[in-house]
Amino acid sequence: GPSNQQDQSVYEERHLRYISPLGKGNFGSVELCRYDPLGDNTGELIAVKKLQPNKQSNLEDFQKEINTIRSLHCDYIVKYRGVCYSMGRLSMSLVMEYLPYGSLIGYLEKNRQLINNRRMLLFASQICKGLEYLQSMRYVHRDLAARNILVASDTLVKIADFGLTKIIPFDKEYYRVTHPGESPIFWYAPESITESKFSHKSDVWSFGVVLHELFSYCEHNCNPKRLYMQEIGNDMQGLSISMHLVDILKDNWRLPAPPLCPPRVRHLPQPYATLRVA
Numbered sequence: 001g002p003s004n005q006q007d008q009s010v011y012e013e014r015h016l017r018y019i020s021p022l023g024k025g026n027f028g029s030v031e032l033c034r035y036d037p038l039g040d041n042t043g044e045l046i047a048v049k050k051l052q053p054n055k056q057s058n059l060e061d062f063q064k065e066i067n068t069i070r071s072l073h074c075d076y077i078v079k080y081r082g083v084c085y086s087m088g089r090l091s092m093s094l095v096m097e098y099l100p101y102g103s104l105i106g107y108l109e110k111n112r113q114l115i116n117n118r119r120m121l122l123f124a125s126q127i128c129k130g131l132e133y134l135q136s137m138r139y140v141h142r143d144l145a146a147r148n149i150l151v152a153s154d155t156l157v158k159i160a161d162f163g164l165t166k167i168i169p170f171d172k173e174y175y176r177v178t179h180p181g182e183s184p185i186f187w188y189a190p191e192s193i194t195e196s197k198f199s200h201k202s203d204v205w206s207f208g209v210v211l212h213e214l215f216s217y218c219e220h221n222c223n224p225k226r227l228y229m230q231e232i233g234n235d236m237q238g239l240s241i242s243m244h245l246v247d248i249l250k251d252n253w254r255l256p257a258p259p260l261c262p263p264r265v266r267h268l269p270q271p272y273a274t275l276r277v278a
């Protein structure tokens, strides 16, 4: 559509045709819809994120997420299209570009044989560029994980879901969360677990876990949570899982390099995340 189609556009609910569910994000679910004002099925396919009413999230968080994604213009970040008001502006939905190949996890599982190291590194570099752009805007994503990476084509992936994204205050290097919700602790840097501190460095740590997922082809039997839980041992004495996790990380235990991981990736220069533990 016209260039103003890109931003600030309002989609009328009456022209939205629901097609199928696409997935669950933070605070909401995403559905495939066709925006069909002519009513002849020629309208564009869009991804619509609706606020989950029952979740502890509230409209305020959702509006922050919408403002965040609306401010992002990067080839490696899923594009904002507009908003759709319903129930007379009482509730609103976030409209985004539809990425036909879906989540990176499903894509790697389905196309495992066809994806060589070169393409894996292409995906890794695109996620890295998306993260670099976020950092240039002083955003911390706080939920970088393969489940939040979407596939636009066989040669393009994008970062999605900005439900937990925060802006780092201008006088600090980190963002301290007051009320950590359901935390994806197996993607968290140590200081995020122990002090709820999030920074560009903690996003880099999560990117390291995404690299592990990438080179494991997102196989569910070697996903980060399962590998960490095996190492922690399933016998849970008093200490919570997160304290056990921080203990092994402080002892410099790290996720084992995936078996198919090429040597050059295996021995990346130690990310400064490790130096911090020392």
Ligand SMILES: CCCn1cc(-c2nc(Nc3ccc(C(=O)NC)cc3)nc3[nH]ccc23)cn1
Binding pocket: 022, 023, 024, 025, 026, 030, 047, 078, 096, 097, 098, 099, 100, 101, 102, 103, 106, 147, 148, 149, 150, 160, 161
């Ligand atoms: C990231 C967590 C929240 N989330 C966002 C989306 C999403 N999905 C898609 N496309 C998609 C998804 C799934 C499949 C599929 O075949 N599944 C079996 C095919 C295409 N386009 C999107 N544009 C913006 C968000 C978004 C899905 N979940």
